Amino acid sequence: MAKILIVDDSKTSRRFLRNMLEEAGHQIVGEAVNGQEGIDKYKQLKPDLVTMDITMPVLDGIEAVGEIMEYDADAKVIMVTAAGQKTNMVEALKRGAADFIQKPFESEVILKVVEKVLEE
Amino acid sequence: MRDVLLSSYIAKKHKGEKFTDDELKVLKDGNLESMVSTFVPLKNERYNLQLQCVLKSMKYYMGNEVYLEQVNMEDEYKEHFVGCQMMDGDEEVFFAIGGSDDALLSVASRFAGEDFEEFDADAYDAVCEFINCTNGMFATKLSDQSVEVVLRPPVFYGDAHISGKNGFYVVTMGLPDVKFNVIMSVSDEIRLKSLKSN
Numbered sequence: 001m002a003k004i005l006i007v008d009d010s011k012t013s014r015r016f017l018r019n020m021l022e023e024a025g026h027q028i029v030g031e032a033v034n035g036q037e038g039i040d041k042y043k044q045l046k047p048d049l050v051t052m053d054i055t056m057p058v059l060d061g062i063e064a065v066g067e068i069m070e071y072d073a074d075a076k077v078i079m080v081t082a083a084g085q086k087t088n089m090v091e092a093l094k095r096g097a098a099d100f101i102q103k104p105f106e107s108e109v110i111l112k113v114v115e116k117v118l119e120e
Numbered sequence: 121m122r123d124v125l126l127s128s129y130i131a132k133k134h135k136g137e138k139f140t141d142d143e144l145k146v147l148k149d150g151n152l153e154s155m156v157s158t159f160v161p162l163k164n165e166r167y168n169l170q171l172q173c174v175l176k177s178m179k180y181y182m183g184n185e186v187y188l189e190q191v192n193m194e195d196e197y198k199e200h201f202v203g204c205q206m207m208d209g210d211e212e213v214f215f216a217i218g219g220s221d222d223a224l225l226s227v228a229s230r231f232a233g234e235d236f237e238e239f240d241a242d243a244y245d246a247v248c249e250f251i252n253c254t255n256g257m258f259a260t261k262l263s264d265q266s267v268e269v270v271l272r273p274p275v276f277y278g279d280a281h282i283s284g285k286n287g288f289y290v291v292t293m294g295l296p297d298v299k300f301n302v303i304m305s306v307s308d309e310i311r312l313k314s315l316k317s318n
Contacts, residue, residue, distance in 0.1 A: 009273060010245055010248065010249040010252065011241075011242060011245045012231070012232050012242070012245050012246045012249045013249055015232075054271075055252065055271040055272070055273055056273060057273045081256065082252045082253045082255065082256025082257070082259075082271070083256050083259055083260075083270075083271045084256055084257075084259070084260040084263075085259055085260055085262075085263035085268065085269075086263055087263060087268055102256065102260065103252075103253050103256060104180060104181070104253060
């Protein structure tokens with residue numbers, strides 16, 4: 001089971017994800033409310049996996065995933081976002097995101113993707 | 121449970137008139153997108169697409185009891201609480217949900233799957249995330265048409281006054297206990313004034 005950092009400006013979204021992931025036995029080691037905080041907490045907590053929203057104030061998720069990957073090329077980041085346009089998907093994957101899930105997220109889908117990314 | 125999303129709106133608008141063969145086919149097929157295009161005539165295809173996304177999102181998050189009450193074109197709108205989100209890029213899109221404390225509490229509770237007792241920061245957040253998910257769906261559909269937009273973070277306003285140059289749609293939605301409004305604007309200059317913001 002993995003140590004996971006959740007990055008999303010919405011408390012509701014963070015709660016949904018936390019509940020899903022904890023129920024599956026994962027440990028939520030931290031939460032961040034924007035991309036910059038996500039980067040800072042990544043460096044501090046060194047999680048096994050990050051779930052990253054895109055639309056956030058201060059620094060968006062696409063910029064944040066780029067900076068996390070620059071800091072740690074082995075970082076595992078899954079984009080979990082309402083903004084599911086292909087352009088976002090392509091950009092996030094180019095910056096190093098491991099996978100991309102559009103909201104609304106189903107528990108089964110999230111857990112399957114988390115498992116797949118952790119095994120890589 | 122019976123799907124009531126569009127049925128009473130269609131029945132109200134068609135009172136006394138027969139359905140054409142094409143309309144009957146659309147009703148029998150039950151495809152939401154076709155039902156919106158056929159029975160809820162809006163200014164243009166962009167608005168049709170936006171309303172389709174709104175109604176899909178309503179049904180998904182609010183459940184089978186949510187229904188479309190009314191669609192009006194307005195050039196100004198005032199509301200006690202409004203959560204809203206802008207999207208910009210190839211199109212300017214404004215989307216908001218407005219209503220009384222009770223109405224938005226009901227929306228927030230249904231979206232979050234928990235019973236909020238007061239309209240506090242957590243309830244605001246739930247409404248804003250609902251708006252974000254709905255807009256995300258619309259943005260994805262626009263992207264399929266090679267129209268790219270960027271979602272800005274949603275925000276909440278108290279005592280809001282919205283005005284638009286070319287008019288915007290105010291869509292009244294109903295739940296068993298409350299009604300609330302959805303404000304939709306595409307390719308227009310929207311002005312929003314508020315006495316309070318979060």
